[in-house]
Amino acid sequence: MENQENAIELQSNVVDTEESKEDKQSEPLEKQQNNEKAPIESESKTVAGAGAEKGQQYAYLDRNEFTSEIYKIEVKNMGYFGVGEFKKLLKNTLKLDMTKIKSPTRKEFAFVCFRTKADQQRALDTLNGYKWKGKILKAFEAKASADPLHKRRAEDEANNSGQPKRRKTAVEATCPLAALPYEDQLKTKTDEMSSLLKKYTQELRKVNPEAKPHLDKFQFEGVIPSTTINGYRNKNEFTVGKNNNGEIVVGFRLGSYSDGSVEVAEIQELPHLPDAAKWAAESFQRLVRQSKFLPFNPVGNVGHFRQLMVRYSNSAHELMLVAGVYSSNLSETEQHELKEELKTFYEQQVDPDSPYKCSSLYYQDVKHREAGQMVNPVEHLLGSTHITDTIQGLQFRISPLAFFQINTEGANVLYQKAIDLAAPTKDSTVLDICCGTGTIALSFAKHCKKVLGVEIVPDAIKDAEFNAEANGIKNCKFFTGNADDFIKSMVHEALYDQEVGKKGDLIAIVDPPRAGLHNRSIAAIRSASAITRLVYVSCNPHIAKRNFIELARPESKQYKGEPFYPKTALAVDMFPHTSHTELVILFEREARRDAKADADPEANESPNSISEADSKETESTGLYTHLP
Structure with a gap:
């Protein structure tokens, strides 16, 4: 469905990596663009000579969103197993309060993450020596995974040939076939x-x-x-960030977090976006540039404005905007102030002479999800609650989070x-x-x-x-x-x-x-x-x-x-x-x-x-x- 065709979506910086060298491989761009991180080696295999970057690879552990990486265990001697059946063993049979399982394909071991030291210790006591499918399991503490962005930057620094990499343009990154008839x-x-x-x-x-x-x-x-060949997308998810010149931009990421890139490029030249979506990105960009609240930076999880989802109905000429805000570093008073700023900006219709206007405005709290949380919640701020298409x-x-063909x-x-x-x-x-x-x-x-x-x-x-x-x-x-x-x-x-x-x-x-x-x-x-x-x-x-x-x-x-x-x-x-x-x-x-016998071959x-x-x-x- 629509996740795969969003050429470059907002990249999460949640560390979710395997720690085995055998599983380190380069991911295709399509997977990187759909928030599937490339496997990362363990701390002991970090590229030598990376300097300060090596220390930064684990700085994320100081932030409370990633406690599960601290309280992680490795389970070995599992034989051939399915992740689903192992999850049932942990949650249903052994009643262990785990947050995620990370298991390389066709390997006989897995990493299991927990939220607290007590949960980690209980898992170690339970699993070490436990007999499962004829195997005696071995469990012990595992080191946290390196932050993929800093790890990639350290590798690039260590392997720097002196020739800077050519950056992709927004068109090349999102519309690779656009140059063809x-x-x-x-x-x-x-x-x-x-x-x-x-x-x-x-x-x-x-x-x-x-x-x-x-x-x-x-x-x-x-x-x-x-x-329709051009301007056909009725839904787009834009990232708020900075371009190569340090300017605040609402557009598309040119690479993935795990690829060491957080650069955002403007989208005005992209042929598959309608003018309404381009107007929405440009107007939100003006809002962010004039606001006292900062654009979100995944390096360190600082800042506030994180993304903008735009839905447009060409038949009804309705435009829905969902402003994604990282609220972990905002007080309730600051969140209220930011919401009022959004409402005021779009109530004034931004451009009185523009053919486009925001007909529906939502605020979305986009931050690290709690265990069991499927989506980030939205709050209606202004205009209608839905848009309509044919x-x-x-x-x-169409509601803000519903699937609809793009x-x-x-x-x-x-x-x-x-x-x-x-x-x-x-x-x-x-x-x-x-x-x-x-x-x-x-x-x-x-x-x-x-x-x-x-x-x-x-x-x-x-x-x-x-x-x-x-x-x-x-x-x-x-x-x-x-x-x-x-x-x-x-x-x-x-x-x-x-x-x-x-x-x-x-x-x-x-x-x-x-x-x-x-x-x-x-x-x-x-x-x-x-x-x-x-x-x-x-x-x-x-x-x-x-x-x-x-x-x-x-x-x-x-x-x-x-x-x-x-x-x-x-x-x-x-x-x-x-x-x-x-x-x-x-x-x-x-x-x-028994019904085939009479059939004419x-x-x-x-x-x-x-x-x-x-x-x-x-x-x-x-x-x-x-x-x-």
Whole structure:
């Protein structure tokens, strides 16, 4: 979803690193831009000769946000294990009050962090010598991880060749394809998706040899172009900081904290941002420059103004601003003064002659989250509480923290393609898993009997219910909770309402966050034999490929139920000028073996099968590309 396509987001400086040299590797820019820190070596492996920087690598421990790094333990001799099952052992079985687990992939050890010395000591006493999965665990205190920014700077200093690094421009960092004609951008993305799907089908052939006849007919219909190429983003998250000249800027980070960069660049030249978002960033920049409160600096966690989220509805011409403020070093009186400053600034409309104005203003307390805290809270300051946008002819109310596709016109195309692939009828029930504010569910509603949606964010479900009522849609029902827990209940409800003696048609639609679905959700979908088709919408297909494989694995103890095999795939270019693409795949349930005997093996043969790909050439417009 939207986290992956925000080219450069605000970078957290929470230290979250492994301490094993074997796991030190360079992260791709995409991961750095999405706040995934590169692994860092332990203190004993710090680059020699780094001077004062070496001492600064642990200065962050003096700040109370990072006590969990002080009270950390290492657990060894674990054998092969899953992080999920280890977490259950710690929290459910042993009742240990841990804050996080850090475990390198395919290693037999893990780091566990705690908030207090007492919790750390209790864990050491409990885990050292504890028998788990036939292994005797060993536990001992572990050193804190080095601050990644200072560590990287120390490494750069030690390896300095005398040639300063060329800095990326804002366009290069956020819109790497902007220099290409749009036709060439589509060709690049078509080639990338074709390559990804080829690797997927090759892997699936190995995992499940019975998939071969289905994969021979699997088709990729290419990349659908965006109807709007420039200024399409309806949501942006800007960072408040300083540029290379020391000037206060509201814009995008040019690198990640772990890469040793905190420089912020202006965004006026970026082609994918609408003029309204650029105006919002420029007006907030003026506010920060004239305020007595300082821009936030992640080096030392000092300052106050940290970020600005901008949401814009082109259909309603509404502009929502959410000012993110680091409040740990502000008194209640100072926080009140800052809020009043924000209100006064935008009540006066900043630019009387500007075509844009702030129609909704929020204050967000952005600081180190407490244990169990999912989001930073927001407080309404001025104007309306929501903005409204239109998809598929329907009106949608959008709250500050709700998910909404960032390319509104692209979403019209995306949802219509999902409807076409799913092919619902008036007898179909659709399960919308990770439904957000109900955009997909409500778009499907007029094409089917009923839609049941589930979403873990309560405010999003409130928006979904409001949107259903506002659009006069009565055949949608929404649930607040984890999809893992609700899928079976939704299936049971769908079957309960099914007319006796009439064959039902149950379709699942999944549009998960960037990390994809949890394997428990995949297992729940697999075990619900009534689900015959599934449409998977992925904002990061490279990560979602794991889910694609899980859906089509042979039946097993973990994945009960016949496999889902891919039938048709297409991509929608929701993010012109960037490297990102939204991929949609239709999966169909494999028929039960006892029902296969009477099937005609040649009934579904396609003259354009994937196996003929060697004789076909990929077209940049992406119509019916076939994969080997």
